[in-house]
Amino acid sequence: MTARNILFIMCDQLRFDYLGCTGHPTLETPNIDALAARGVRFDRAYVQSPICGPSRMSFYTGRYVRSHGSTWNGSPLRVGEMTLGEHLAPLGVRSVLCGKTHMVADRAGMARLGIAPDSVIGARVAECGFEVWERFDGLYPSRGRRRPENYNAYLRARGYDDENPWETWANSAEGDDGEVLSGWLLGHNDRPARVAEPDSETPWTTSRAIEFIDETEGPWCLHLSYIKPHWPYVVPEPYASMYGPEDVPPPVRSEAERRDAHPVLAGFQQHRVSRAFSDEAVRRKVIPAYMGLIRQIDDQIGRLMAHLDSRGLTEDTLIVFTSDHGDYLGDHWLGEKELFHDASVRIPLIVVDPDRAADVTRGTVSETLVEAIDLVPTFVDWYEGEVASHILEGHSLLPALRGADQTPRAAVFSEYDYAFRLTRRTLGQEIADSRLIMVFDGRWKMIHAVGFPPMLYDLDADPDELHDLGRDPDHAAVRTRLCELLLDWATRHHNRVTRSDAEIEAASTREFDAGIWIGFIDEDDVAEAERDGHGGN
Structure with a gap:
């Protein structure tokens, strides 16, 4: 039997609606659209936290944030949490990383248990259970903590002679007089990156993934995790010139959102990045670059799919394309992500099951409520393993991919710990109380905010989420019902993981x-x- 493989592709900060197949008016993504035509596009997929680290830890553990405990970027995933690699290893599958995880190891826990970081077990624990082919988180400039040394070595070998060419070439532009302009500064994002396009991050990461595929016999689960279109929003030519201010959709926001904002929303609207993206001049510089980064990813997906075809691997490879969260881009007077409007918490999710049993659903769009934690059980199911339901809190998508009727979940849940953010201090919140939880039943979205009234949106009547009904007396019954869903979810077993049913x-x-x-x-x-x-x- 031919070895089965999984290609698990994740973008960083890619909005659900910035693809051709999800309806963007001018951004063309023919290669990602082709994946949707070959598989199922899950149109209502949500992450378990609208920020990189916690979201990814839920993707990799198949568990809610309150279960795995990594509540914000830089909060380690504690030793003992089972990850994707540990679920697949008993099935004879290598789980391999090429790109970003945002994983922070629980080094204190490892020291307490006597686990050496340079041991085989220590290395796996420190990397979310992945065997590292290429870890490339990016993000760190010259004053940062960790630089992408392998990529920097590649750039230097290509003639980009600098201490940190990732920053000065791949994520910097050039001024009219040849000066280096930092891509971190939003005012420079309408200029192209200095690096030649074939040497930029996305093609290089794709090349590293192709090298793994060519050098490896299956079965494998390759996590190809791009660091774009996450900031710095700077892209090389020809992508820098593909889109202009005329391609920038108008922001989804209203004056009422600022005039009568929920205290937590008002706090985030005052963050520096939110004030910047509230300026239309900034949006017109940044969003064309964001679109160019996405189009570059799409072209690399095309390159990768052609390579799978040439190697005869397409018919034996389950392909997933998704993102770890979205990007406000000025919607709701916000920048970045972190809150629970669809622009932030809803993600693109395309799954291509090559099995003939999935022919009945090819090219369809599913309205089923899906969570990021559904992927690990899907992968275990793909390899015909037994899903550890006492550990994994999601549900396999394989039956839905193969046309089986499934009882839809009552709601999806997402959590956010804003203790690390300026809003916590401006609101005078205790660290322990700086928590938000979203419950969404497919129509009504409620955000529970400790110490404040809830936020509530009716996505049937108000799909843009402009009208907060959290304090409206006419919707008290809806809030009560959603609170009951939230209580039911919160009181389930989340940590009985050492004994199976x-x-x-x-x-x-x-x-x-x-x-x-x-x-x-x-x-x-x-x-x-x-x-x-x-x-x-």
């Missing part, structure tokens, strides 16, 4: 079978329990 079932008569007869009166009582099979109950 089957083990618990088998243990239910263990004491009785061992002669520990608690509550029985005499021998006849015991004999009756044995006959009825009720021992121990």
Whole structure:
């Protein structure tokens, strides 16, 4: 039997609606659209946290943020949390990283348990269970903590002679007099990156993935994780000139959102990045570059798919295309991500199942509510493994891909810890109380905010989420019902991960079978329990 593989592609900060197949009016993404035509596009997919680190830890563990405990960027994933690699290893599958994870290792926990970081186990624990082919988080300029040294070495070998060419060439533009202009500064994002396009981050990461595919026999799960279109929003030619201010959609926002904003929303609207993206001149410089970065990714997806075809791997490879969260780009007077409007928390999700059983759904769009935590059980299911339902909190998408009717989930949930952000201080919130939880049932989206009234949006009547009904007395019954959904979710088992349901079932008569007869009166009582099979109950 030919080895089965998984190609798990993730973009960073790609909005759900910035693709041709999701309806963008001018941005063309023919190669990603072709994936949607070959598979299923899940139109209502949501992340478990609208920020990189926690979202990715949920993708990689198949568990909610409150379960795995990594609540913000830089908060380590604690030792002992099972990750994708650990679920697939018993099935004989290598889980390999090429790109970004935003993983921060629990080095204190590793030291406490005597796990050496340079040991095989230590290396896997430090990298989300992945075998690292190429870790490339980007993000760090010359004053930063970690530079992309492999990519920098590549650039230097190509003649980009600088201490940190990732910053000065790949993420910088050039002024009229030849001066280097930092791509971190939004006012420079309408200029092209200094690096030649074939040497920029996205093609280089694709090349590294192709090298892995060419050098490796399956089965493998390759996590190809691009660092774009995440900021710095700077892209080389020809992509820098593909789109202009005329391609920038008008922002989705209203004056009422600022005039009568929920306290938490008002706090985030005052962040520096939100004030910048509230300026239309900034949007007109940044968004064309953001679109160019996406178009570059699309072209590299085309290159990658052609390579799979040439290697004869397409018919044996499950392909997933998604993002870790979105980008406000000025919508709702916000920049970045972090809150729960669809621009931030909703993601593109395309799954291509090459099995003939999936022919019945090819090219379809699913309205089923889907969560990021559904991918790990889907991958286990693809390899015909047993999904550890006491650990994994999502549901396999394989039945939906193959046309089976599934009982839809009642709601999706997402969490955010804003203790690290300026808003917490401006609101005078305690660190422990700086929590937001979204519950969305497919129509009504409520955001529970500790210490404040909830936010509530009716996406049927108000798809742009402009009218907060969280304090409207006419919608008290809706809020009560969503609070009940939230309470039901919050009180489920989230951390009984060491004993499976089957083990618990088998243990239910263990004491009785061992002669520990608690509550029985005499021998006849015991004999009756044995006959009825009720021992121990």
